[in-house]
Amino acid sequence: MSVKPESASPLFAGPFALATLSAPDRPRFPALVTPDGLVLDLRSAFGDERLTVLDLLEDWPTTLPRLHALAADTGLGRTPLADLHVHAPVEPRQVLQSGANYRQHVIDLHVAHRAPGDDRPEAERRAEAAEIMDRRAAEDLPYVFIGLPSAITGPYDDVVLPAWAEQPDWELELAVVIGRAAHRVSVEEAPAYIAGYTIANDLTDRATVFRRDMPQIGTDWLRSKNAPGFTPLGPWIVPAESIATPDDLRVTLKLNGETMQDESTKDMIFKVARMVSYASRTARLLPGDLVLTGSPAGNGMHWGRLLRDGDVMDGAITGLGTQRTRCVAEAS
Template sequence: MTVQESPAAPFAVGTFATADGREFAGLVAGDRVVDLTGSGLPETTRGLLADWAAALPRLTALAAADGPRLDLADLRVLAPVEPRQVFQSGANYRTHVIDLAVAHRSAGDPRTDDEIRADTAALMDRRAAEDLPYVFTGLPSAITGPYDDIVVPDWVAKPDWELELTAVIGKEAYRVSEAEALEHVAAYTIANDLTAREAVFRRDMPEIGTDWQRSKNIPGFTPLGPFLVPSAFVGDVTGLTVRLDVNGTTYQAESTRDMIFGIARLVSYISQSARLLPGDLVLTGSPAGNGMHWGVLLQDGDVMEGSITGLGAQRNRIVRKAG
């Protein structure tokens, strides 16, 4: 993977900065970028998403037209959109959940690893049959760029990765059916949902369960992008490969086929209790291969490289902050 990998689609959109710090929304095709400033289109990606049905044909025409373009290599690639809301699906990949159940087993659990795997697999079957996804909310302040350094505070002892396919909302959705849910998804991108593993479960208050605010919402713990690839170019998202390398070693290389609940079900489910807005993100969970499973957690200087089929690639360096 290169530091700035172009999308495989005919074009995508993103947010960029010039060497002098000017930020702008742009259309990227290959290794060239069209600055949308002054084009008559909205000048932020969230603005584009707010009227995606009108923006997409204009972007298509602009991608095919001659005109001034910038070199992608000369630009800083920022997080592609500033969402108002971030919805995160937990426990949505069967194998990943089974692996985590083994890795997080309590010291007094008398079951063997095989018994834990069998019990967790049965639980996943029940969840699928009951048709109830598990979703929680994240903070937009945790988002950072796809090539930015990630600063890990000194209190985090077990920083871990979770690369995820992410749906980007392009039309307000409230109480939508599963059949119509994908009409509200404008694009897809990549998110790496970093987690402080030791902070996931509240040992002092086990009846409360998980503490996602503390374990996942540290500033910079959600690198996003590089680009928003229109859903029309992505098509069927089952069968995409989610891959993450750390220092050149592959730890995640799994298919989205292992999802328990698909994009349409997640969007519909969330919309029954929350109003999804243009630019909002729906993170769909991470497949097997997180650091807890491998016994490998992120260290100072580690470099993560993540990609999903057709969506480009991220590259982030870990910086441990003392004090």
């Protein structure tokens, strides 16, 4: 069941966005959505009954002007968004995730994850974390790892908390959607490879981030981040040209109506173009791939309050819309 917040304000920045929608009598289809909540079925508009959002991103330089023309054509038949179910806007082939990319967030985690026997004052440990962040920035070393597309779910779908997850936490993030195959692109070139942006909530079970049985291995991102539905995505892909300053967007997450995260992407250590360029150094990024840019401060570990059955998360990023997901405990 979809849970869509009611609002008279525009749903997103710019003249249109891309979405994947469905209805009980209508399978998933790619759609052009206007800021006032009207929908154009792009399968009909493009004359291709098998068309997906990924197909549109595969030929983004050609697709974008066609979408502008369709958005401007007020004579085309459109339907209300309220009658449709909103799914994750794209099914990517690859998901690249950024860790430790918000200065204040990393400092908070450094303090929260105190090593056994470390009895230093909090101020001293915060200063140490700040020094580490400054060194990482100076040495130009982002931290990127791989997620699973199977963890993605819709922006209004329920999130099932696995019975084994002892400390499920939220991490609202700006997600970059790739629009051209990118390999070894420079920071200056990177923006030309970005089709648009969307919202991701990169849920994490804090209890399984580190392998206690084999601490020398380090982090276990498969276990801690990739349960089915652990990455609510969307609601839409807003074209990059509609987001003038991706490095200064407000990221906000509310838990049961209470604000937990409220930070600007200005706090990112490595900005959007740098993250895309860095990921492309090793991987060949493909159209439709996601690059998650990290989570700002205000996670559950900071507040001493992790996710529970019945919790509702409302996430928003400037110009990209909102998502609302409800947590449901896994049936035993």
